[in-house]
Every structure is written in structure tokens, then in C-alpha cells.
Amino acid sequence: MALKRVMVLTGGGDCPGLNAVIRGIVKRASLEKDWEVIGCIESFNGVLREPTEIVELNDKSVEGILSQGGTILGTTNKGGPFAWPIKQQDGSWTTVDRSDEMLRKLQYMGVDAVINIGGDGSQRISLGLSKKGLNIVGVPKTIDNDLSMTDYTFGFQTAVQICTESIDKLKTTAASHNRVFIMEVMGRDAGWIALHSAIAGGADVCVIPEIPYDIEKIKAKIESCYNKRRGYCIIVVAEGAKGKDGQVVGTKTNEVGYQHIKLGGIAETLAAELKEAGVEQDIRCTILGHLQRGGTPIAFDRVLASEFGVRAMEFVIEGRFGQMVAYHHPDIVGVPLEEAVREQNLLSAESRLVHTAKGLGIALGD
Ligand code: F6P
Numbered sequence: 001m002a003l004k005r006v007m008v009l010t011g012g013g014d015c016p017g018l019n020a021v022i023r024g025i026v027k028r029a030s031l032e033k034d035w036e037v038i039g040c041i042e043s044f045n046g047v048l049r050e051p052t053e054i055v056e057l058n059d060k061s062v063e064g065i066l067s068q069g070g071t072i073l074g075t076t077n078k079g080g081p082f083a084w085p086i087k088q089q090d091g092s093w094t095t096v097d098r099s100d101e102m103l104r105k106l107q108y109m110g111v112d113a114v115i116n117i118g119g120d121g122s123q124r125i126s127l128g129l130s131k132k133g134l135n136i137v138g139v140p141k142t143i144d145n146d147l148s149m150t151d152y153t154f155g156f157q158t159a160v161q162i163c164t165e166s167i168d169k170l171k172t173t174a175a176s177h178n179r180v181f182i183m184e185v186m187g188r189d190a191g192w193i194a195l196h197s198a199i200a201g202g203a204d205v206c207v208i209p210e211i212p213y214d215i216e217k218i219k220a221k222i223e224s225c226y227n228k229r230r231g232y233c234i235i236v237v238a239e240g241a242k243g244k245d246g247q248v249v250g251t252k253t254n255e256v257g258y259q260h261i262k263l264g265g266i267a268e269t270l271a272a273e274l275k276e277a278g279v280e281q282d283i284r285c286t287i288l289g290h291l292q293r294g295g296t297p298i299a300f301d302r303v304l305a306s307e308f309g310v311r312a313m314e315f316v317i318e319g320r321f322g323q324m325v326a327y328h329h330p331d332i333v334g335v336p337l338e339e340a341v342r343e344q345n346l347l348s349a350e351s352r353l354v355h356t357a358k359g360l361g362i363a364l365g366d
Pocket residue numbers: 013077119142143144186187188239262263293
């Protein structure tokens with residue numbers, strides 16, 4: 001009997017738990033007699049490159065990767081089959097649609113199904129390819145937790161853990177020097193990492209993209225921290241929070257195929273605004289950056305990633321394509337890719353988490 005072939009790939013920014021998903025897929029597939037698994041290197045680039053970069057995945061190749069951060073397949077958040085960057089004669093770059101060529105290649109390679117592990121950008125690519133007839137299943141990944149059709153994406157809780165431990169550390173130095181610390185965390189347009197870690201770490205202020213801040217309100221909270229119990233203040237700010245002018249702080253990058261603004265720097269902007277508003281205390285900024293994405297996934301993410309991997313492979317076996325596996329507590333379900341990418345999962349000012357933060361006396365700047 002000819003073996004059926006499923007191709008696995010990881011796309012977008014790396015995230016703790018990617019390897020656990022790959023392992024889950026391979027282990028589940030190995031229980032079947034008629035499926036083999038291959039991995040595509042660096043998202044879809046491995047298929048589009050000449051020669052192709054494809055690896056065989058089996059029980060041996062996933063040995064020991066459950067606890068390993070990053071992705072053994074490599075990843076990219078630039079370009080893709082629908083927007084492949086090419087250099088023009090005058091040296092400038094443009095993009096071309098190579099999706100049809102890629103689908104022909106996949107057919108030639110005998111690929112019966114694809115599992116695409118990635119965030120919103122990757123799942124939009126999954127949807128586009130599904131519409132063109134590819135048998136594809138999506139797996140939701142991102143530390144930002146900004147995919148709306150799943151309770152959690154894997155990687156998010158690990159990032160929150162890292163941020164929480166960082167607040168614990170900053171507190172002791174802040175208290176020793178009577179300082180204000182502003183800790184900037186990732187999350188793009190969503191404040192999930194910031195608010196979860198601010199609550200878990202016992203921060204005093206949390207600034208998120210979904211709630212515009214008034215600098216005077218933050219200043220008032222700092223003053224109350226110094227007047228009351230102790231002389232320090234911990235502020236957590238999400239990288240996508242908007243400054244006074246309503247603009248995000250970041251830089252436009254000229255990296256080829258990179259479609260986002262590189263967010264970063266709101267902590268320094270906030271510090272300058274606080275000084276301008278008359279805050280006299282020493283202020284220090286800490287930008288956690290990619291530390292939030294590196295290293296080993298915590299147990300919660302290993303479990304969720306493993307569940308996603310096993311279910312994604314079962315969807316392939318059952319022929320349930322055009323779906324993204326999703327966590328709807330207590331089940332792992334399938335949601336149509338179309339719905340999975342329809343809207344971002346952002347915090348609402350009325351949400352339970354915001355209510356809890358306010359109940360704990362955390363100032364959100366509103
Ligand atoms: O989407 C995940 C994420 O880590 C965001 O939180 C962050 O803004 C972005 O990726 C950083 O991307 P890069 O690795 O390209 O700098």
C-alpha cells in the first residue's frame with residue numbers, strides 16, 4: 001500500500017511549544033500504518049526553493065524536542081507563497097504570487113495534506129491555499145494570544161511566565177533604589193501578555209493598546225505608591241500601547257518581505273512623558289524583547305501544543321481540511337479557517353481581566 005504523505009511546517013515568529021506540536025503530529029501519525037510525515041524548512045520556503053528543503057520526520061527525529069524552544073524546522077515571518085519577494089533590475093524589491101507553482105510542486109512531491117503551525121498571518125496563507133484546493137489544517141501559535149477562535153494559543157503562557165518572573169526580579173531592585181521601573185513586553189496590538197503578567201507579578205500600572213492612557217493618571221498612581229506603603233513603582237507597558245499622539249512607537253524596517261512595523265520603544269516614550277509631567281523619581285526601562293519567545297515551554301504549553309499536534313494529525317486522517325484546531329475548554333475542536341482569521345482577539349475594557357486588574361488597584365491609565 002502506498003503511503004500517504006503529510007507535510008508539516010512552522011511559520012511566523014517562533015514560539016515556545018512549536019517542537020511539541022511537531023512531536024505530537026509525528027507520534028500520532030506513527031500509530032497509523034499508512035501515513036508518513038515530512039517537514040518543510042522555513043515555512044513554505046522549503047518547497048519554493050530550488051533544490052527543495054524537505055526533511056523526513058519520524059519518532060527518532062522528534063526524540064528530545066518536547067522541551068526544546070524554537071522550531072527544528074526553522075521559520076520566517078517574511079514573504080510567503082502569495083507574496084514572494086524578488087529583486088528587480090533597479091535593485092528594488094517587489095513580490096510575486098507563487099502559490100499556483102507551489103501547489104503544483106506539492107502535487108509532484110506526492111503531498112496529500114499540509115499542517116501549518118502559525119499565527120494569524122500564517123493562517124491567512126492556510127486559508128488562501130485551502131481556497132485553491134489544498135488539503136490543509138492550521139494550528140494556532142503565538143505568544144501574543146491574539147487569535148480569536150481559540151481560548152489560548154500555545155506559547156502565550158510561557159511568555160507570561162517569563163514576564164512575571166521578570167517583574168519579581170525588577171521589584172527587588174526597584175525597592176532597593178526607590179525607583180520607577182517601566183517593563184515593556186510584546187503582544188503587538190493585544191495587551192494579553194501585559195495584563196496577565198501585571199496581575200501575576202503584582203504590578204502597579206499596566207498600559208495596554210486597547211485602553212488609551214492619560215499620563216496624569218499614571219503619575220497619580222506613582223505618587224500614591226510613594227506616599228503609601230513603599231517607595232517604588234512597577235509599570236508594565238505593552239509594546240503596542242499608543243503614545244500621547246495616538247501612534248504606536250516603532251520603526252519601519254527595510255528587511256525584505258517584512259510587512260509590519262517593528263514595535264518597540266514605548267517604555268522610553270512613557271518615561272519621557274512622565275518626566276515631562278513632573279515625576280521626580282528615577283525611572284528605568286527594561287525591554288524584555290525576544291527573551292519572551294526563547295527557551296523551554298512551560299508545562300501548560302507543552303500539554304496544549306501536544307494536544308494541538310495530535311488533533312491536527314487526526315483531522316488529516318479524518319479528512320477534515322480547511323480547519324484550524326482550537327482550544328475551547330475543555331475540548332480541542334476545529335474552526336473553519338475563514339472564521340479563525342476573521343478578527344483579532346483583543347482585550348475589551350469591559351472584560352473580566354480588566355475588571356480584576358482594577359479590583360486589585362492596578363492603574364490602567366484610563
Ligand atoms: O507576534 C509575535 C511577536 O513576538 C510580537 O509580539 C512582536 O511584536 C513580533 O513578533 C516581533 O517580531 P520579530 O521577531 O520579527 O522582531
